[in-house]
Amino acid sequence: MALIQTLSLAHLPPSLAVHVALYQEVTNASFLQQQLLLGNSDFEYAFIDASVILSPNHLLAAVFRAVNDSDNGRLKSRNVHSEIVFALSPNNNIATSFRTFGILPTTRSLLVVKISTNPSITASSISQHLSATIEGTAIEFSKDNISKFTDIKKVKKIYKIGNKTDVQERKNRGSEKGTVVGELDDKKEMEVVILGMMALRGQT
Amino acid sequence: MSASVFSPPHLPPPFVNTVPPPTLISQGAEALLYRTHFLQSTHPCALKYRPSKPYRHPTLDARLTKHRILSEARTMVRMRKEGLKVPGVLGVDCEPAHGDNARKGGGGWMMMEWVEGQTAKDLLVAVKETRKSCGREEVLREQVRNLMHRIGTILCKMHEIGVIHGDLTTSNLMIRHGAQQPHGITDGHAEGHGRANNTSGIETEPILREALVNGEVVLIDFGLATSSIQDEDKAVDLYVLERAFGSTHPEAEDEFNEVLKAYGESSRGARVVLKRLEDVRLRGRKKSMIG
Ligand SMILES: Nc1ncnc2c1ncn2[C@@H]1O[C@H](COP(=O)(O)OP(=O)(O)OP(=O)(O)O)[C@@H](O)[C@H]1O
Ligand SMILES: [Mg+2]
Numbered sequence: 001m002a003l004i005q006t007l008s009l010a011h012l013p014p015s016l017a018v019h020v021a022l023y024q025e026v027t028n029a030s031f032l033q034q035q036l037l038l039g040n041s042d043f044e045y046a047f048i049d050a051s052v053i054l055s056p057n058h059l060l061a062a063v064f065r066a067v068n069d070s071d072n073g074r075l076k077s078r079n080v081h082s083e084i085v086f087a088l089s090p091n092n093n094i095a096t097s098f099r100t101f102g103i104l105p106t107t108r109s110l111l112v113v114k115i116s117t118n119p120s121i122t123a124s125s126i127s128q129h130l131s132a133t134i135e136g137t138a139i140e141f142s143k144d145n146i147s148k149f150t151d152i153k154k155v156k157k158i159y160k161i162g163n164k165t166d167v168q169e170r171k172n173r174g175s176e177k178g179t180v181v182g183e184l185d186d187k188k189e190m191e192v193v194i195l196g197m198m199a200l201r202g203q204t
Numbered sequence: 205m206s207a208s209v210f211s212p213p214h215l216p217p218p219f220v221n222t223v224p225p226p227t228l229i230s231q232g233a234e235a236l237l238y239r240t241h242f243l244q245s246t247h248p249c250a251l252k253y254r255p256s257k258p259y260r261h262p263t264l265d266a267r268l269t270k271h272r273i274l275s276e277a278r279t280m281v282r283m284r285k286e287g288l289k290v291p292g293v294l295g296v297d298c299e300p301a302h303g304d305n306a307r308k309g310g311g312g313w314m315m316m317e318w319v320e321g322q323t324a325k326d327l328l329v330a331v332k333e334t335r336k337s338c339g340r341e342e343v344l345r346e347q348v349r350n351l352m353h354r355i356g357t358i359l360c361k362m363h364e365i366g367v368i369h370g371d372l373t374t375s376n377l378m379i380r381h382g383a384q385q386p387h388g389i390t391d392g393h394a395e396g397h398g399r400a401n402n403t404s405g406i407e408t409e410p411i412l413r414e415a416l417v418n419g420e421v422v423l424i425d426f427g428l429a430t431s432s433i434q435d436e437d438k439a440v441d442l443y444v445l446e447r448a449f450g451s452t453h454p455e456a457e458d459e460f461n462e463v464l465k466a467y468g469e470s471s472r473g474a475r476v477v478l479k480r481l482e483d484v485r486l487r488g489r490k491k492s493m494i495g
Contacts, residue, residue, distance in 0.1 A: 072297075073301060193281065193292070203274050
């Protein structure tokens with residue numbers, strides 16, 4: 001059975017539910033990606049490669065932006081689900097954002113997001129469909145599980161952060177009060193910078 | 205009189221759904237600052253909303269608002285990337301809406317990390333109140349110098365990466381509580397300190413000391429920030445702060461010198477900027493004699 005978490009994000013209408021699932025050891029990513037490419041309407045999901053997601057906050061900030069853009073009639077891509085993938089991007093190229101953040105044939109750990117505005121779409125209906133179509137193991141969508149799959153190097157490269165000078169500089173600045181910037185600090189710091197870059201995407 | 209009481213404009217979507225509704229913290233000439241939360245109610249954030257100005261032409265208004273929000277957000281993201289202490293940007297919306305929300309108007313907003321603390325202004329006002337009653341004036345002065353030193357250092361770093369703040373005042377410098385600070389104690393605004401706690405300076409003094417000596421200086425309000433590496437622009441930036449400080453905190457003017465001292469020691473080029481500041485002051489004086 002799939003483990004679906006249903007969240008309600010602050011500021012969004014309570015009638016709008018955000019369903020999230022996390023899978024590891026996925027073996028049919030190729031098939032799943034194909035369904036998106038074919039525009040199969042049974043697959044209206046955001047399928048995201050979990051290796052490029054830093055934290056639940058990282059993902060949910062993209063969900064928030066996509067839903068807000070959708071509500072304001074400003075979708076740049078096909079629907080709110082593709083817009084979630086695009087919202088993760090630091091630049092304005094939609095096709096590139098799918099290749100960077102979306103599911104690929106090589107994807108092993110997979111995040112699934114489904115926005116439901118319609119009461120007929122429930123956690124259990126989604127769960128049934130995902131269990132029947134995703135070959136992989138569902139695990140809880142939690143901070144710890146997300147961080148197990150994060151490829152930090154890749155994330156830094158995508159957002160062009162944490163290159164040597166930046167990290168060194170930040171350490172110099174951080175050590176002012178004798179605090180050493182540890183792994184945890186670095187990750188929090190990275191998250192904040194990433195959210196900033198996502199917020200600025202496409203704003204000209 | 206009641207007709208002139210200010211009532212803030214309604215927040216645009218999505219904040220019409222927000223539970224509990226955002227709390228208005230401050231209203232400036234251009235922006236309203238609310239305290240709310242980000243995606244979970246446990247994650248506090250600040251919401252800076254720039255409503256549209258009904259007296260401006262709608263197209264111009266939308267363009268100006270957008271420009272302000274974006275230039276502020278861009279500067280903040282850039283600074284944070286460079287490791288400087290500013291609130292992280294969490295979300296931005298400055299595009300006109302279409303569809304159902306199309307009539308929300310030309311305003312826009314930015315969400316940023318909440319700084320748990322107080323402005324340097326409120327802190328200095330509290331110091332002033334306490335100074336009279338605590339009988340340890342020199343100790344407090346020394347602690348204020350300590351804070352001024354940290355402010356000078358961070359301003360120098362900001363200029364080093366080519367950011368000119370454009371509106372340096374003690375309201376635009378925040379002092380974040382140390383981690384051990386219990387919430388809510390120095391949370392209030394200036395008035396609260398002097399009046400509500402005017403029991404004795406002995407009680408407030410340790411709290412003030414904590415903020416003055418250990419509080420982290422966080423720069424805010426980059427709506428007028430520009431990008432420049434010119435000594436002149438840096439000097440004018442400092443001059444603006446010097447003037448604002450002199451009129452808001454005349455009792456602490458001596459301590460302000462510590463800002464410039466630390467600034468001068470923080471980078472190789474900083475001394476040249478301080479020299480330039482002397483020219484700027486002279487010009488300022490001439491101008492005020494003429495005008
Ligand atoms: N991130 C934040 N966290 C907590 N408080 C904040 C934050 N940002 C701003 N404030 C508070 O709100 C006030 C107004 O914010 P800000 O200076 O950005 O707006 P403003 O309207 O341009 O102000 P001004 O009227 O001084 O130009 C600040 O002086 C500070 O007290
Ligand atoms: Mg201000």
